[in-house]
Amino acid sequence: MRSRVAGTGSYLPSQVLTNHELARRVDTSDAWIRSRTGIRERRIAAPAESTSDLALHAARAALDAAGVAAQDVDLIIVATTTPDMVFPSTACLLQAKLGARGGPAFDVQAVCSGFVYALTVADRMIAGGLARNALVVGAEIYSRILDWNDRGTCVLFGDGAGAVVLLPSTTPGIVSAHLHADGRYADVLCVPGTLSEGQVAGSPFVRMDGGAVFKFAVTVLAEVAGEALAAARLTAADIHWLVPHQANIRIIEATAKRLGVPMERVVTTVERHANTSAASIPLALDEAARDGRLETGQRVLLLGVGGGFTWGAVLLQW
Numbered sequence: 001m002r003s004r005v006a007g008t009g010s011y012l013p014s015q016v017l018t019n020h021e022l023a024r025r026v027d028t029s030d031a032w033i034r035s036r037t038g039i040r041e042r043r044i045a046a047p048a049e050s051t052s053d054l055a056l057h058a059a060r061a062a063l064d065a066a067g068v069a070a071q072d073v074d075l076i077i078v079a080t081t082t083p084d085m086v087f088p089s090t091a092c093l094l095q096a097k098l099g100a101r102g103g104p105a106f107d108v109q110a111v112c113s114g115f116v117y118a119l120t121v122a123d124r125m126i127a128g129g130l131a132r133n134a135l136v137v138g139a140e141i142y143s144r145i146l147d148w149n150d151r152g153t154c155v156l157f158g159d160g161a162g163a164v165v166l167l168p169s170t171t172p173g174i175v176s177a178h179l180h181a182d183g184r185y186a187d188v189l190c191v192p193g194t195l196s197e198g199q200v201a202g203s204p205f206v207r208m209d210g211g212a213v214f215k216f217a218v219t220v221l222a223e224v225a226g227e228a229l230a231a232a233r234l235t236a237a238d239i240h241w242l243v244p245h246q247a248n249i250r251i252i253e254a255t256a257k258r259l260g261v262p263m264e265r266v267v268t269t270v271e272r273h274a275n276t277s278a279a280s281i282p283l284a285l286d287e288a289a290r291d292g293r294l295e296t297g298q299r300v301l302l303l304g305v306g307g308g309f310t311w312g313a314v315l316l317q318w
């Protein structure tokens, strides 16, 4: 038994924050942000919105597309770095909001690689007979873990959610998965805080060595893409769509160039969404699925990289 993507969905909060508006708050400019990152604007969650609310909107859209009723959802995995609370998991909160019950529900924490990690676990659980179907969500509210006075990080991120529904299939929709981590690089990109004795111990804000992240991301994304292609005995020419993590257009372009995939076959949303961490791949996937770019039978390569460091690839047959 294998699994396939039966439906996709996504959600963006209504508030748009443009580079021009950001430039009124911190010492930056639209020209600097666009030339260094490709980002023009990002979405910001409303104060009353939680990560599980964003996840709920995306999940409902994916379930509709798959023709699965909310109460019939079995496994739920939410990839997030910005959960509603320390516990219960955002997946359990989402399950209750959907009106589902009884199936397994848990969060995956692999930062910006979270969605490819979660998709891999869900696929293997369906293949192993541990789940009848799966709802896999990437949902983030990064705006709440940014230091809005730090121009080096606050311009890069946004809020949003994306989801897919996996159903059992006799033909492989998820062809292969390749996941990696190297914890030696934990300091390069982190939120080095925790809760202790009723207070935040350490910092609750994103801290990043941008140059190191850039170099690492380009190297491992190309490497893991090569690994996925080799395992499937394919070349880059056989990939119809590349859906990489949306951190920075320069990282995406450098990766595509290394692989020899033209930008016309790369799905990008970073210009409008900025970096939504675990939500960025399913947001991009949903956009390309809904506007008709992804056609049945095409090969789609998802590439994730993020804090940890973590990285991975999932090859899909659409």
Ligand code: ACO
Residues within 6 Å of the ligand: 027, 028, 029, 032, 033, 036, 037, 112, 151, 152, 153, 155, 156, 189, 208, 210, 211, 213, 214, 217, 245, 247, 248, 275, 277, 305, 306, 307
């Ligand atoms: N506006 C204006 N100036 C800025 C800003 C800003 N928002 N941020 C930094 N600068 C300044 C710096 O202070 C520096 O000034 P100085 O030369 O006077 O010291 C100058 O711009 C150049 O800074 P660099 O860090 O060299 O700029 P660079 O071209 O490397 O771009 C960036 C920085 C965009 C962060 C880049 O390194 C990058 O994209 N790194 C990848 C980071 C990333 O994508 N992180 C997302 C999370 S990771 C993930 O999702 C995998």
